[in-house]
Amino acid sequence: MGYWLVKTEPESYSWSQLVSDGTAHWDGVRNYEARNHLRSMSKGDRVLVYHSVSDRCVVGVAEVTRAAYPDPTAQKGDWSAVDLRPKGALLRPVTLQQIRLADALSGIALVARSRLSVMPLSAEHFEHIIALGGGVQRLPRR
């Protein structure tokens, strides 16, 4: 099982929008390193969703429901998208500041590579962030 973190600006696409949509095409990524991470995702992988800019916290957990396919929003160039489905919200959002301060999370790409929008996580970092958030409130089946 792979673990990942994706960023989104809540003003353009928020966790609550993902929850109400039920699923989303995670497209529009236009950075080669981030794209390559998308291509390394497998169906069933777990994904933390982070709100950048105005919110600056990890808010929820999603699951990859479709591995990488050509990004339909790309007019030109070789870009990829995946599909995500929300699994549940963290009981308490975990702030960037908390992540910076946590010794167990030192070296995490979210801090070390602040402009990367799709990044891998170790299982330990994934679980640690969820623990900081007090666990996951699973969404009801829909």
Added chain:
DNA sequence: GCCAACGTTGGC
């Protein structure tokens, strides 16, 4: 191939 200019991201 180098590098200056430029655009974007994202923290503060």
Added chain:
DNA sequence: GCCAACGTTGGC
């Protein structure tokens, strides 16, 4: 709103 970081573009 500002600005640092950094990726991309394009002239040479």
